Each structure stands twice: as C-alpha cells, then as structure tokens.
Amino acid sequence: MRPSSRRRRPVAPDTPVSRRRVPMRLLLPVLLLTALVAMLMLRGYVHSEILADHRIRPEAASDKVPEEIIDGGPVIDTRNGGTGSLKVPDHRLVLTFDDGPDPKWTPQVLDVLKKHHAHAVFFITGTMASRHPDLVKRMVDEGHEIGLHTFSHPDLSYQSTKRIDWELTQNQLALGGAAGIRTSLFRPPYSSFADAMDNKSWPVTRYIGSRGYITVVNDTDSEDWRKPGVDEIIRRATPHGGKGAIVLMHDSGGDRHQTVQALDRFLPALKAEGYSFDNLTEALGAPSAHTAVTGLDLWKGVAWIFLVRASEGVTGVLVAGLAVVGTLVIGRFLLMLVLSAAHARRVRRRGFTWGPDAPVTEPVSVLVPAYNEAKCIENTVRSLMTSNHPIEIIVIDDGSTDGTARLVEAMGLPGVRVVRQLNAGKPAALNRGIANARYDLIVMMDGDTVFEPATVGELVQPFADPAVGAVAGNAKVGNKDTLIGAWQHIEYVMGFNLDRRMYDVLRCMPTIPGAVGAFRRSALERVGGMSDDTLAEDTDITMALHRDGWKVVYAEKARAWTEAPESVQQLWSQRYRWSYGTMQAIWKHRRAVVEKGPSGRFGRVGLPLVSLFMVLAPLLAPLIDVFLLYGVVFGPTGKTLVAWLGVLAVQAVCAAYAFRLDRERMTHLLSLPLQQVLYRQLMYVVLLQSWITALTGGRLRWQKLRRTGVVGAPGAGGHTLTDRSPAV
Structure with missing residues (x-):
C-alpha cells in the first residue's frame, strides 16, 4: 500500500454507484x-473432548433410591412413572461400547463383531456421531443397536433438566441425521452398576424415564480404559456360572487396541461355552429400540450432519x-x-x-x-x-x-x-x-x-x-x-x-x-x-x-x-x-x-x-x-x-x-x-x-477525505506541528 492522501474528483453523472x-x-x-467463524465454532463444538469413563464422583447417600433398583438388573425402566429393572437371561451377553464412534477403533470393533457374527449395543455421543455419521450408519446396517450417551459427555448428576433435555435432543438429532432413526436406549456418562445408584444419579434416571428412555448401566465391567492387558480384559468381562450380563467396553476415548484384541479372543471363547451375543432388545425379547425418523425431524438431522461436514471441510481449508x-x-x-x-x-x-x-x-x-x-x-x-x-x-x-x-x-x-x-x-x-x-x-x-x-x-x-x-x-x-x-x-x-x-x-x-x-x-x-x-x-x-x-x-x-x-x-x-x-x-x-x-x-x-x-x-x-x-x-x-x-x-x-x-x-x-x-x-x-x-465487477467512487490542517509547516529548526501533535 502507499502512504498517500490523494484528492479525487467527484463521481461523474455517468458513473453512478448503485445505492443498493x-x-x-x-x-x-x-x-x-x-x-x-461460525463454521470454526461449530467444528470446535463437535470436537469437544470426551473424558474416559473413570471419573470419580464424591460418595453420596442412596437412601432415596428404591431397593428394587439397587438390587435389580442393569436395565432400568422408569417410564410412565414406574420403577422396574431387568436382567439379561443366562447364557446371553450384551456387549456395549461407549463414547464412539471413533474413526480408528470403531471400524476394527465392527470388523471383529462381523467376523464372529455377533451383535452389540453402541452408546454413541452426539459429538462423535456428528463427525462420523458413516460409522453410525454402518452400525445400524450391520444389525447393531444404538443407544444415546449424551451429546457432549457431561456428568448429568450436576446438570439442570434443561441441559439434560438439550443433551438428549442434540444426540437424537445427530443420530437421525446419520442413520435416520431414533432410539429409546440411554446410558449416562460416568455410570457403573445399578447398586452404585445414589441420591445424585437417581433423580436423573427418573427424569430420563419421563422423557421416554430406558436407562442401561452394566453388571460386568471390562475396565478396558485402564489398558490392563488382553488377558485381564477378558477375565473381567467374563460372567460367572453361565449368567447373562451387560458388558461394558469402549470403542473410543483413547488407544483401544487391547479392546480389539481381547474381543477377537473373547467372542469365540464364550460362544464355545454356549453364550450368544445379542442386541439388548434381542436378549430381552423386546421390540427394537429403533424407530424411523421422518419428515421435518429427518431433514433437521440431515442438515445438521451437512453443516458439521461443511465445518470440517472449511476448517481443513482454514488450517x-x-x-x-x-x-x-x-x-x-x-x-x-x-x-x-x-x-x-x-x-x-x-x-x-x-x-x-x-x-x-x-x-x-x-x-x-x-x-x-x-x-x-x-x-x-x-x-x-x-x-x-x-x-x-x-x-x-x-x-x-x-x-x-x-x-x-x-x-x-x-x-x-x-x-x-x-x-x-x-x-x-x-x-x-x-x-x-x-x-x-x-x-x-x-x-x-x-x-x-x-x-x-x-x-x-x-x-x-x-x-x-x-x-x-x-x-x-x-x-x-x-x-x-x-x-x-x-x-x-x-x-x-x-x-x-x-x-x-x-x-x-x-x-x-x-x-x-x-x-x-x-x-x-x-x-x-x-x-x-x-x-x-x-x-x-x-x-x-x-x-x-x-x-x-x-x-x-x-x-x-x-x-x-x-x-x-x-x-x-x-x-x-x-x-x-x-x-x-x-x-x-x-x-x-x-x-x-x-x-x-x-x-x-x-x-x-x-x-x-x-x-x-x-x-x-x-x-x-x-x-x-x-x-x-x-x-x-x-x-x-x-x-x-x-x-x-x-x-x-x-x-x-x-x-x-x-x-x-x-x-x-x-x-x-x-x-x-x-x-x-x-x-x-x-x-x-x-x-x-x-x-463482482463493482465500481468504486472517488472519495475525498476531510482534512483539518493539523500538520503544520516546518520552521527554521526543522519540522513542527500544531499544538495538537507532539513534537518530532
């Protein structure tokens, strides 16, 4: 550019600039x-980091939690004001994977499940589903069941009902855009066994039920997030005495190579013992948790996925x-x-x-x-x-x-x-x-x-x-x-x-x-x-x-x-x-x-x-x-x-x-x-x-700048300015 304060002629009558x-x-x-900026903010929004499921919450009393819940199974149903729970029948295992889908580890998990003709339940987060909708679609197409794991993985025990509604709605929006379905299954972040339910988490579970969801925790934790070794993951994931179980694993949130290796050994070993690996509703003999999304809700989901993909592309260009x-x-x-x-x-x-x-x-x-x-x-x-x-x-x-x-x-x-x-x-x-x-x-x-x-x-x-x-x-x-x-x-x-x-x-x-x-x-x-x-x-x-x-x-x-x-x-x-x-x-x-x-x-x-x-x-x-x-x-x-x-x-x-x-x-x-x-x-x-x-081929008018005459003439000793300007 040039430091020049040029004077220009006014716009001639035959060279107008449209006022509009x-x-x-x-x-x-x-x-x-x-x-x-909005695209970048959207990208950051769906890239919020997911914490592993090992957060330690301060102990709380559990005197307000019904005994049938504490002593019951990992499937908790509080819909329509009820209080009930279910266990998985013997010799049936429901594998569940949290925090995905992950572009590296989820495909490997899906490959192992397909190899051994097993089904599972994937509790997806909205952020990951928004970024990797193709993997969600693959899960559904290959017969697996989907559950919600919130959109951004907060501890709902410390959130308002408004925030809980938002987490559920956004998670369903991402799922609808990715696979064209909604689900009635939900797993709270940082949850564990039913007997760990306390006065902080129980109100959330009841509220989730009032929104039409079944809460699914687990009764067998592989603790694969600790990376304890393949043998240890298999040992912890195996139920005793032929009992049925919901097994907690992860397909995201860090390095999951031990999980993939353990799964490849775990599936054939337990099948040989007479176990079957089913979706949750298959194991319980219940109707599918999936329902089709149509009309405006479907278009909203599709638009959301499109915007997220656009933000990824724009961010790539910006980087x-x-x-x-x-x-x-x-x-x-x-x-x-x-x-x-x-x-x-x-x-x-x-x-x-x-x-x-x-x-x-x-x-x-x-x-x-x-x-x-x-x-x-x-x-x-x-x-x-x-x-x-x-x-x-x-x-x-x-x-x-x-x-x-x-x-x-x-x-x-x-x-x-x-x-x-x-x-x-x-x-x-x-x-x-x-x-x-x-x-x-x-x-x-x-x-x-x-x-x-x-x-x-x-x-x-x-x-x-x-x-x-x-x-x-x-x-x-x-x-x-x-x-x-x-x-x-x-x-x-x-x-x-x-x-x-x-x-x-x-x-x-x-x-x-x-x-x-x-x-x-x-x-x-x-x-x-x-x-x-x-x-x-x-x-x-x-x-x-x-x-x-x-x-x-x-x-x-x-x-x-x-x-x-x-x-x-x-x-x-x-x-x-x-x-x-x-x-x-x-x-x-x-x-x-x-x-x-x-x-x-x-x-x-x-x-x-x-x-x-x-x-x-x-x-x-x-x-x-x-x-x-x-x-x-x-x-x-x-x-x-x-x-x-x-x-x-x-x-x-x-x-x-x-x-x-x-x-x-x-x-x-x-x-x-x-x-x-x-x-x-x-x-x-x-x-x-x-x-x-x-x-756009626009035309720019000449513009004259208003001057004040503040820059004065130099004197005998050099440059001077008017009183408004400091001496140089």
Missing part, C-alpha cells in the same frame, strides 16, 4: 467472516490457509529484517554516493495537485519555501470550490505558480503539472503534506545514477497524537518504510508514495505519464517504470509529513481505495509475468511478491486471530495464548527495528498490542471488501 449495492458490499465481508499465512508472515518478517538491514548498511556507510553525478544540485519542479485543500495548502506551500534545494512550485488546482487557488495566489510567494483546470482527477492534474514544469527532475506531493527543508534535496540525490527513473520518499504520519493516528504511525514506519527498504534491495519497489516521490521527466514521458486506468496511479506508474527498465529506489532521509485519516470512516475509504487500486494495478500489468527483459523480471519477481505480501497474506492473516478465538474457547487455551503472544513478539521486534532505523520514539509502540486486536481487523475487512468488489 454499496451497503451490500459493506455487509458481505462481515457476513463472510462471520460465516467462517491450510493458516499454514500458508504463517509461512508468508514469517518469511516476510525475515526478508524485511535481513534486507532492510542490508539496505541501511549500504546507504549509511561512509562515503556512500548514489552515482557518478553526485551530488545532484540541478533545480527541481515540485508539483502539488490540489482539490479543495483550503485547510492545508498554505502549510504545504510554506514548507516548500524553506527548501534548501532550488525548486519551482506548481500548484495545480483541480477545480476546487473552496478557494484553494485564491489562497495560494494571495500568499504572493516567489517561485510559486498556480495552474487551474476543470475538475479532472489527480492523474490529469499531475500530467498538467508535468507539461508546465521547467525542469527535468519532478517531485510530486499531496496538498496536505509538508516537507522538511532537506526533503527535496535528499529525494533527488538518487538521480545521480542515470539508471534511476523514480525515487520513493519516507512518508510519515504527522497527526499521531490520537490512537488511530498512532496505529497508522506504526503502520507507516513498519509496514511501508521497512517494506520499501526490502523492495529496494530486491529491485521491485511497488509504489512511489503520492505524498513524497520524485521522477525523471524522460522516464515519465517514455511510459506515457500518469494514467487514470486505476485508483492507484502511484502504484500504476511505478510498475510501468519497472517494466520500462528503470530503477526505482528508496531515499530514507527524504521525510514528508502527511495528515492521516482521523476517523474510522475516512480510514476505511482511504484503505479501500488503496487496496482496490493495488489490485487493479496488478491486473493491469499482469502480462509482465510472461514478457522478457526488465518487464519479465518485474513480472516474475515483483508482481508475485506484491501479490503475496500486499493482497494474499493480509487477506489470510485474520486466520491467526480466528484460531486464537478458537483456541481460547475450545483449548488448549494456554498454548494458544503463548503462540499468539509469540507472533505478537515477532511483530514487536520488527516494529522496534523499524522504529530504530527511522529514529522514532519507541513509546508509540505501546499501542501495538491494541493495534493487533482492533486496527488489523478493520484492515482485514477493507481488503476483503476490495476482493469482493473486484470479483
């Missing part, structure tokens, strides 16, 4: 980001994008640090000169395009009058309606000319100024910018090298006393000027800032002057010069002070125009990628770097903050915060180095963390809006 489309474009980036942006960000930081250091060493070494014709002393024409700059133009012109390099000043009034031209003429300053034209835009104003300029070296600036006495002289020194066609100056924020001004100050010093050092070394400077830049007249004439093909005429002309074979360099000592936008709305308008204009310029010069010579070099080096660092990386950078939010909400919170602080630390190091190179006070960096939280988000949405405008 503009608000939509403002809304689309927000909606898109919201949708991406890939995060890897890309991480590589780009770290790569850019490393390039900036290494190459900017190399640039500083080169231009600051003793005896450095730009070329054989140094120093450059010939007079310079300074062009000041102005459109309604009455509040700023006097400061701008007076700052130029202090220049220690010979100059002529040409103020091109682009159809101002606030008396800008009259103010300049009334100043009566020697060497200052005013050229008037009908409103035609900044490129036309600059071309008019070029046509009226007397000298071969031309400096361009904005009407709200002030120069230091040495700025022009420093800016034209690189022209001692006859291969140099243009020079980028060091634009700085003058009104940095406000928070938004301080944020832009950090951005200018770090994001613009540190970048320019890097691009200078790589010989692919993307933009001569409109606030402070110099050109060789012959270079401008060879590329056809300033073009109005894009909203970023400064980037457009810079790329054209590269393609024509000219060198474009950065002069760090050529400082200019510009008035940055002071409101979010003005900042949005400015950066939207910059972003969209940069995209236009990249597209306009895209053929350079396949051309030969200097144009081809810029096309294969400069354009990819500009596209990566100015368009792609900033567009993907929100992923860092999105995953920060994800990690804070879903964990691991500590590691996530450490990673984010690490990224912030790297940025702080780069910013501090940039401030050191520019000899700026480090105190302004105190607002850097807040800038990363708030300011960056605004820039993300602006860039996203620019992408949407470009992809």
